[in-house]
Amino acid sequence: MxxxxxxxxxxxxxxxxxxxxxxxxxxxxxxxxxxxxxxxxxxxxxxxxNAGARALASKRSNVIALVLPLRAGMHLPVLMRFATSVVTTARQFDHDVLLMTADEGPDGLRRVAASALVDGLVLMDVEIHDPRVPLLREMGEPSVLIGFPADPSGLTCVDLDFTRAGAVCAEHLAALGHREIALLGAPRVVYRRGTGYAERTMEGFLEGGRVGGLTTVAWPCEEGFDEVSATVASLLERHPGLSGLVVHNEAAVGHVLGALRALGRRVPEDVSVVAICPDDVAERASPPLTSVPIPADDVGRQAVRLLMTKLEGGTVPDSTLLEPHVTIRQSTRPRAADPAPG
Amino acid sequence: MxxxxxxxxxxxxxxxxxxxxxxxxxxxxxxxxxxxxxxxxxxxxxxxxNAGARALASKRSNVIALVLPLRAGMHLPVLMRFATSVVTTARQFDHDVLLMTADEGPDGLRRVAASALVDGLVLMDVEIHDPRVPLLREMGEPSVLIGFPADPSGLTCVDLDFTRAGAVCAEHLAALGHREIALLGAPRVVYRRGTGYAERTMEGFLEGGRVGGLTTVAWPCEEGFDEVSATVASLLERHPGLSGLVVHNEAAVGHVLGALRALGRRVPEDVSVVAICPDDVAERASPPLTSVPIPADDVGRQAVRLLMTKLEGGTVPDSTLLEPHVTIRQSTRPRAADPAPG
DNA sequence: GCGGGGTGTCGAAGCGCTTCGACAAGCTAC
DNA sequence: GTAGCTTGTCGAAGCGCTTCGACACCCCGC
Incomplete structure (x- = not known):
C-alpha cells in the first residue's frame, strides 16, 4: 500500500x-x-x-516546540495542564507540538531551530536569570515565554499577574475582617534562585495588606512536615493575633493544615487559609481551600496565540499579564468576634 | 544569515x-x-x-509521537513523569517527541502516521477496550502501548505488574503480622470502565492475602472527603479487627488519613497503611506513606527502547511487565499485640 | 471588433537531503 | 603481470511538495 x-x-x-x-x-x-x-x-x-516535503518546500514545519524546564520543585500537574492547553490550541492553528526538556540544554534549542524542525518556541517556567533568554535573543527564533525574566524587553512573555494574586489574597482576608495576616511562601531556595513569581506574590501580598491597613508578615516555608510544623508553630507564637494565612506553596499546603490542626487551631473557625495553588490541590485538601488558582489553560492558550501571531508576522505586546481570581471554598470565613473582655 | x-x-x-x-x-x-x-x-x-529534507529523502522523520489520553481522573504528575522519561530516552536514540492529546481523536493518529510526521507511536494509559487499539492494528504503524488492552496479541505493551503490586502490598502487611487487611481502590466508575490495572491490583491483593492466610476485603472508593470518611467508617465498623489498609487511589489517600484520624485510629500505631501511588504523594502525606510507587521513569524508558527496536526491524515481546517494589516509610509497622484479655 | 484586465490553470524549478550505481586506486593471490 | 577484491569517493536521480511565471480564456468597454 x-x-x-x-x-x-x-x-x-x-x-x-x-x-x-x-x-x-x-x-x-x-x-x-x-x-x-x-x-x-x-x-x-x-x-x-507529507510533512517533510511540505516543510522542505515551504520552509514552515507547522510544528512548535514546547520547552519544559523540569527543575526540581516544579509542580507537575500544572505543567501538564499548560502542556495540554498548548497542544490543543496549537492544533486549532494546524500546528503540532514537539516536547522538549531542558536536559538537552541550550544546544537543544539551537538544534531544533537550526534544523528547521520547528517554526517557533514556547518556553515554560522562565526564571529571572534564565540561561535560555540570551540564546533566544541571539537566535532570533520566534518565541513566547511563560514567566518573566529580569529584562523582558524585546521578548514576548505571558504569566499570571502574581503581584495581583498576592494582593487579591490579602484583600479577600481584609474583606472578611481579618486584621493580622501572614504569607507562607516557597522554600528559601526558590527566593534565592530568583524565580520572580515568588517575590512578586510576596510584594503584592505585603502591599495589598498595607493598603488595607493590615498587619502583615511573610515567611518562606520549607516543604517537609516537620519543617512546616515548626514554621507554623513559631509563626503563631510570634503573632498570636494572626487569623489569616496565605499559603503559596503547593507541597506545604497539606502540612500547614495538619500543623494547624495539631496546634489546636481550627480552619476556618480560628484561622482562615487562602492558597495560591492549582485547583486540584485546593479541592483535595480538607477542608477544601479557598484559593487563587493558576489559570494554566488560559496561559497556555495565550502563549500559543501570541506565537501564532508572531509567526504570521504580526506584532504582539512584550508582556501579557492574566488577572487572578479568588475561588471561595471552605477554608475562609469572617473573623470571629474578639472574645468579650474580662 | x-x-x-x-x-x-x-x-x-x-x-x-x-x-x-x-x-x-x-x-x-x-x-x-x-x-x-x-x-x-x-x-x-x-x-x-534540515529535518524536513532529511525526512523527505530518508523516509524517516526521527520523531515519535507520545499520545496522552487526558481522560478525567488521570493522575497528571505521573503522566508528566512518563512524558519526560520518554523524551529523555528518545533523545538518546536521536529522536524527538511529538506530543499529542486524545482530543483530536483517532483521526489524529491517522494524520500523523499518514503525513509521515512520526516514525512510531507511544500510547499512554491504554484501556481494556481502547478505541485506539483496532486503529493501531489497521494502520500497522510501529507502536508501543503503556497499559494493557483486553487482547494484547500482536501489540507491544509495557506496564507495572499491577497484579504483583497488589500481592506485594498484602505480603508486606502479612510479614508485619497483620491478619485482617483491606484494599481501598479506585472509584466505582473506574472499575466499570474496565481500566485493567484497577482490577488486576485487586486480584493480586486478594490472592496475595489468601496465600498468606489473611482475611481480606476490597472496596472501591470515591474521592470526595465525605465519601471517603463514610467508606472508611463503615469499613472499620464491619471489620473491627482490621489493622492493615492498602489504598490504591491517589486522590483519596489524604482523605483516608484524615478519616482515620477523625475516627481516633492512629497511623501506624493502630492501622498500617500502604499506598499504591506516586512517590510525591506518598512523601507529602503525614505521616509519609509506605508505598508501591509507579516506576514512571522505567516504564517510559522501556516503552521507547521497545519502539526503537521495532523501528530498526527487531522483534520484541508482546508484553513487558515491570516488577513492583515496596518503599517503606512511616505508615506501616508490626501489628500491635492484642490487648491482654480481661 | 479589438485591446486590456481579470480568472483559473498549468509546467517546471527548486527546497536540502539520502542513496544508488559507477569508478578509480590500491591491494592480494596466483 | 593480471584477474578479482576492497575501499573510498563522486555525480545524479529522486523524495513530495510549494511557488513562480506563463498563458489561455472570457468578459468588458469603446
Missing amino acids: RTVTIADVARRAGVAVSTVSYVLSGKRAISATTTQRVMDSVRALGYHP | RTVTIADVARRAGVAVSTVSYVLSGKRAISATTTQRVMDSVRALGYHP
Whole structure:
C-alpha cells in the first residue's frame, strides 16, 4: 500500500499538481467545480500531505516546540495542564507540538531551530536569570515565554499577574475582617534562585495588606512536615493575633493544615487559609481551600496565540499579564468576634 | 544569515555532498582524513541537517509521537513523569517527541502516521477496550502501548505488574503480622470502565492475602472527603479487627488519613497503611506513606527502547511487565499485640 | 471588433537531503 | 603481470511538495 501523494490526487481529479496544492492552501483562486473535484479526490484517496516535503518546500514545519524546564520543585500537574492547553490550541492553528526538556540544554534549542524542525518556541517556567533568554535573543527564533525574566524587553512573555494574586489574597482576608495576616511562601531556595513569581506574590501580598491597613508578615516555608510544623508553630507564637494565612506553596499546603490542626487551631473557625495553588490541590485538601488558582489553560492558550501571531508576522505586546481570581471554598470565613473582655 | 546546508559543508571540506552525508550517517566507509575534514567543516559552520529534507529523502522523520489520553481522573504528575522519561530516552536514540492529546481523536493518529510526521507511536494509559487499539492494528504503524488492552496479541505493551503490586502490598502487611487487611481502590466508575490495572491490583491483593492466610476485603472508593470518611467508617465498623489498609487511589489517600484520624485510629500505631501511588504523594502525606510507587521513569524508558527496536526491524515481546517494589516509610509497622484479655 | 484586465490553470524549478550505481586506486593471490 | 577484491569517493536521480511565471480564456468597454 504505497502512500498517497499529491500527484495521485491530481491525476484522479484530472488537474495539475499545482492546482491541488492551491486548492489545499487557498493561496490562489480556484473555481468551485475544480475545488470540488480535488476535494473529492482527496477524500477518496485519504490523502495527507507529507510533512517533510511540505516543510522542505515551504520552509514552515507547522510544528512548535514546547520547552519544559523540569527543575526540581516544579509542580507537575500544572505543567501538564499548560502542556495540554498548548497542544490543543496549537492544533486549532494546524500546528503540532514537539516536547522538549531542558536536559538537552541550550544546544537543544539551537538544534531544533537550526534544523528547521520547528517554526517557533514556547518556553515554560522562565526564571529571572534564565540561561535560555540570551540564546533566544541571539537566535532570533520566534518565541513566547511563560514567566518573566529580569529584562523582558524585546521578548514576548505571558504569566499570571502574581503581584495581583498576592494582593487579591490579602484583600479577600481584609474583606472578611481579618486584621493580622501572614504569607507562607516557597522554600528559601526558590527566593534565592530568583524565580520572580515568588517575590512578586510576596510584594503584592505585603502591599495589598498595607493598603488595607493590615498587619502583615511573610515567611518562606520549607516543604517537609516537620519543617512546616515548626514554621507554623513559631509563626503563631510570634503573632498570636494572626487569623489569616496565605499559603503559596503547593507541597506545604497539606502540612500547614495538619500543623494547624495539631496546634489546636481550627480552619476556618480560628484561622482562615487562602492558597495560591492549582485547583486540584485546593479541592483535595480538607477542608477544601479557598484559593487563587493558576489559570494554566488560559496561559497556555495565550502563549500559543501570541506565537501564532508572531509567526504570521504580526506584532504582539512584550508582556501579557492574566488577572487572578479568588475561588471561595471552605477554608475562609469572617473573623470571629474578639472574645468579650474580662 | 542564510542557513547552512550540506552543500556548504561539502564545499568547505573539498568533498562531494554525498561524502558528507556518508560521514554523518556512517552508512559507508569513509577514510579517517576525509572524516576529519568534514567534521571540522561541520563544526566550523555550525551545520545542522534540515529535518524536513532529511525526512523527505530518508523516509524517516526521527520523531515519535507520545499520545496522552487526558481522560478525567488521570493522575497528571505521573503522566508528566512518563512524558519526560520518554523524551529523555528518545533523545538518546536521536529522536524527538511529538506530543499529542486524545482530543483530536483517532483521526489524529491517522494524520500523523499518514503525513509521515512520526516514525512510531507511544500510547499512554491504554484501556481494556481502547478505541485506539483496532486503529493501531489497521494502520500497522510501529507502536508501543503503556497499559494493557483486553487482547494484547500482536501489540507491544509495557506496564507495572499491577497484579504483583497488589500481592506485594498484602505480603508486606502479612510479614508485619497483620491478619485482617483491606484494599481501598479506585472509584466505582473506574472499575466499570474496565481500566485493567484497577482490577488486576485487586486480584493480586486478594490472592496475595489468601496465600498468606489473611482475611481480606476490597472496596472501591470515591474521592470526595465525605465519601471517603463514610467508606472508611463503615469499613472499620464491619471489620473491627482490621489493622492493615492498602489504598490504591491517589486522590483519596489524604482523605483516608484524615478519616482515620477523625475516627481516633492512629497511623501506624493502630492501622498500617500502604499506598499504591506516586512517590510525591506518598512523601507529602503525614505521616509519609509506605508505598508501591509507579516506576514512571522505567516504564517510559522501556516503552521507547521497545519502539526503537521495532523501528530498526527487531522483534520484541508482546508484553513487558515491570516488577513492583515496596518503599517503606512511616505508615506501616508490626501489628500491635492484642490487648491482654480481661 | 479589438485591446486590456481579470480568472483559473498549468509546467517546471527548486527546497536540502539520502542513496544508488559507477569508478578509480590500491591491494592480494596466483 | 593480471584477474578479482576492497575501499573510498563522486555525480545524479529522486523524495513530495510549494511557488513562480506563463498563458489561455472570457468578459468588458469603446
